[in-house]
Amino acid sequence: MGVAARPLYAQQDPPEQAQRDRGRDDRHEKARPAALLPPPSRTEHALELDGRTLRFTATAGAIPIPNSAGRTLAEIAYVAYTLDGADPRRRPVTFAFNGGPGAASAWLHIGAIGPWRLPLAAASAAPAAPPALVPNAETWLDFTDLVFIDPVGSGLSHILGESEEAGGRSAKRGSRRSAPEPASREEGGPRYFWSIDGDVESLADFIQEWLKRTDRLASPKMLVGESYGGFRAPKIVHLLQRQRGIAVNAMVLVSPVLDFEGRRVARHSPTSYVSLLPSLAAAALERQGKVPTRELLSEVEAYARSDYLVDLLRGPRDQAAVDRIVAKVAEFTRLPEEAVRRHGGRLSSRAYVQEAVRPKQRVASFYDVTVTGLDPDPGSASARFDDPFTTALAAPMTGAMLELLNTRLQWRTGRTYHLLSRRANRAWIWGNSPNPPEAVSALKEVLSLDARFQVLVTHGFTDLVTPYTASAILLDQLPAYGDPPRVSSEVYPGGHMFYSRDGSRAAFRRDAEKLLARSLQPQGT
Incomplete structure (x- = not known):
């Protein structure tokens, strides 16, 4: 089970069985x-x-x-x-x-x-x-x-x-x-x-x-x-x-x-975006009907740990860096450039689900983003939902x-x-x-x-x-x-x-x- 998952616990407490003394004081x-x-x-x-x-x-x-x-x-x-x-x-x-x-x-x-x-x-x-x-x-x-x-x-x-x-x-x-x-x-x-x-x-x-x-x-x-x-x-x-x-x-x-x-939401540090990008690219491969492999993902892995990191460090005021990020992230994730630009090329897991899945009135599991379910509130601007894999x-x-x-x-x-x-x-x-x-x-x-x-x-x-x-x-x-x-x-x-x-x-x-x-x-x- 994952870290800090939505709780998955079961039935109501039955009556306790008879107490037995095992030497407790x-x-x-x-x-x-x-x-x-x-x-x-x-x-x-x-x-x-x-x-x-x-x-x-x-x-x-x-x-x-x-x-x-x-x-x-x-x-x-x-x-x-x-x-x-x-x-x-x-x-x-x-x-x-x-x-x-x-x-x-x-x-x-x-x-x-x-x-x-x-x-x-x-x-x-x-x-x-x-x-x-x-x-x-x-x-x-x-x-x-x-x-x-x-x-x-x-x-x-x-x-x-x-x-x-x-x-x-x-x-x-x-x-x-x-x-x-x-x-x-x-x-x-x-x-x-x-x-x-x-x-x-x-x-x-x-x-x-x-x-x-x-x-x-x-x-x-x-x-x-x-x-x-x-x-x-x-x-x-x-x-x-x-x-x-x-x-x-x-x-x-x-x-x-x-x-x-690395689990922190990266408001000031780019490391979580670097870690996440290859997984988003893997999801894009699956949407195309391809099975992800390290060979197929070698280019995005290399980019994430080099040019992507460098341009993230340049910050959002460097428009040329933002333009490069948006183009490459859109290419790897198969998302429209305008969607990627809304996030400055910095796609969190929630941002990805918002842009890739919710327009289809569906939501995705963060534990396996290829697993989707019906959006319980497709008209809502924010995505709050039970995980369609682990909770289900x-x-x-x-x-x-x-x-x-x-x-x-x-x-x-x-x-x-x-x-x-x-x-x-x-x-x-x-x-x-x-x-x-x-x-x-x-x-x-x-x-x-x-x-x-x-x-x-x-x-x-x-x-x-x-x-x-x-x-x-x-x-x-x-x-x-x-x-x-x-x-x-x-x-x-x-x-x-x-x-x-x-x-x-x-x-x-x-x-x-x-x-x-x-x-x-x-x-x-």
């Missing part, structure tokens, strides 16, 4: 009793896929997150799939989570790499679409065990002892305005779990505890994080390496935000996850399932630093500390939420960290959830399998 009990999740459920499955059979065990459950006094602060829910008959010391295990912040891992789980998937074709994206899971021929279970984690507040994971509404509302990302201070680990609560550091610590706690409980500390390990999950993943790996003595072999970042500086799929995604958990995996909890928690997303504490949050520093530390660590960064061509060029610019600033380089990148047809397209999902699987294989090769080979 009296003060905690009096704060606000909260039902604990039931014990793990283990089920056996066999999946027939393209001439191959996968026999595996599925475990749905939760792991408590305590403070140093042993008081349970929260429970993190998960679903793990382990292949039967494999040597656990040699068998890789992959931990996967989405972003938000506040998003459950459902998108990666039943959209991309789990054993079952919900078809996510744009043509069928609608709240009334049937939530029917089908076998996933592109599952990664062939080459790695899978653990899907719902961070605290998302999915069925929850805070104990106090209302989750108590988190308050934080300042905007990178804002210099005073934001709430995060709580300490000992305090817990929303101000701990819904902060950058608390989120990273709690997920590292979960990974460490799962590895200990399952005797998998010796297993090769990989992390997969999408969107904001791609921001937290390098920080989690760094913490595991530095504080927990746990090595991670590889990491896959899916449509990541590596530095929130909220109901079937939630229904499919509940069917999977309740019926197929036999883990009934009686709790609300949050595909994306509005409370966590709005209450997120980004910190009071004058600089926007970034994960590039953690990524550099991890790469320098472990000479075998491998990274794959993936994006979709037509994603306007986290444009692929933004990551490309940041990755180009990294040192080589050895020969051959250990950071690779791939861009696939599609948007933020490019894996919704069959061909992109298959290519993604192949690239991830190759990455994991490289990370397990002996040094020097």
Whole structure:
């Protein structure tokens, strides 16, 4: 799920299940009793896929997150799939989570790499679409065990002892305005779990505890994080390496935000326009019936990072520069020059939708600008609308996850399932630093500390939420960290959830399998 997406959460709260005491102290009990999740459920499955059979065990459950006094602060829910008959010391295990912040891992789980998937074709994206899971021929279970984690507040994971509404509302990302201070680990609560550091610590706690409980500390390990999950993943790996003595072999970042500086609306800085232009050109190719490739986009990529940037820096008072920008941007985006000129050649994602899609009385998804829907108010000058891809799929995604958990995996909890928690997303504490949050520093530390660590960064061509060029610019600033380089990148047809397209999902699987294989090769080979 994407960064700061419109919340996608589900049904009303059912009655809480009976309270069970697990050793919490009296003060905690009096704060606000909260039902604990039931014990793990283990089920056996066999999946027939393209001439191959996968026999595996599925475990749905939760792991408590305590403070140093042993008081349970929260429970993190998960679903793990382990292949039967494999040597656990040699068998890789992959931990996967989405972003938000506040998003459950459902998108990666039943959209991309789990054993079952919900078809996510744009043509069928609608709240009334049937939530029917089908076998996933592109599952990664062939080459790695899978653990899907719902961070605290998302999915069925929850805070104990106090209302989750108590988190308050934080300042905007990178804002210099005073934001709430995060709580300490000992305090817990929303101000701990819904902060950058608390989120990273709690997920590292979960990974460490799962590895200990399952005797998998010796297993090769990989992390997969999408969107904001791609921001937290390098920080989690760094913490595991530095504080927990746990090595991670590889990491896959899916449509990541590596530095929130690039997410700012560029009122005075041109960098966001530079990052966005190649994705707008990719959308133009799709409108012409062409499949975007790096080769087809090489000219616009080079222009965006050279002449376009130079002319943007000249400013709007340089009419010759504006004329050059308007002509080139119109050429690459296939928009009329007069439309591009209205924005001075500086096309934001909203400006693009306004000019390219709304004249047809339609709106577009910022997560995949090729996915459009009916404009709810075509006569309005401003575009306010639910996302025709992510919001349209909220109901079937939630229904499919509940069917999977309740019926197929036999883990009934009686709790609300949050595909994306509005409370966590709005209450997120980004910190009071004058600089926007970034994960590039953690990524550099991890790469320098472990000479075998491998990274794959993936994006979709037509994603306007986290444009692929933004990551490309940041990755180009990294040192080589050895020969051959250990950071690779791939861009696939599609948007933020490019894996919704069959061909992109298959290519993604192949690239991830190759990455994991490289990370397990002996040094020097």
